Amino acid sequence: MATTVRRDTLTLPAAPLGPENPLPALLPLEEAHTLAESERAALPAEMARQVGYGPLRSVLPTRILDGYGRQRAPASLDTLVIENDRLRVTVLPGLGGRVGSLFHKPSGKELLYTYRR
Structure with a gap:
């Protein structure tokens, strides 16, 4: 077969999952996705160019869904x-x-x- x-x-x-948690990100936005110049220099050129583009607004990929019920x-x-x-x-x-x-x-x-x- x-x-x-x-x-x-x-x-x-x-x-049910409930609504997204409205609490802010775990880190301040300006600190969540930054690299020192020495770290950026160690990256491949294409990756180093894209690191600062459209940073995430949280260290988590999605908001927390903790308003779930028990039923x-x-x-x-x-x-x-x-x-x-x-x-x-x-x-x-x-x-x-x-x-x-x-x-x-x-x-x-x-x-x-x-x-x-």
């Missing part, structure tokens, strides 16, 4: 299912590419621990 890739959905109980409700997540004659892997791209399932077909066993209630 050839390897196949298909899109699917997986329904899991999930709590879980079914939520559908997009998945990618990669399958051949031995394995079926379910990848969750919306959760950073986490592997949600790794199923070994010959033994009929799930190889990852999955907590689903």
Whole structure:
């Protein structure tokens, strides 16, 4: 059997994330992404040229989502299912590419621990 890739959905109980935290960045903006001239000189020319372009407004890639609730409700997540004659892997791209399932077909066993209630 050839390897196949298909899109699917997986329904899991999930709590809502809530709004983004309005607190400011962890470091002052002018200090978050600066390099000394000696550090900049050690970089490749193209990288050194781009270091100061459009600095981030935080040391974190996204704002913190800490306003989540405790009440879980079914939520559908997009998945990618990669399958051949031995394995079926379910990848969750919306959760950073986490592997949600790794199923070994010959033994009929799930190889990852999955907590689903």
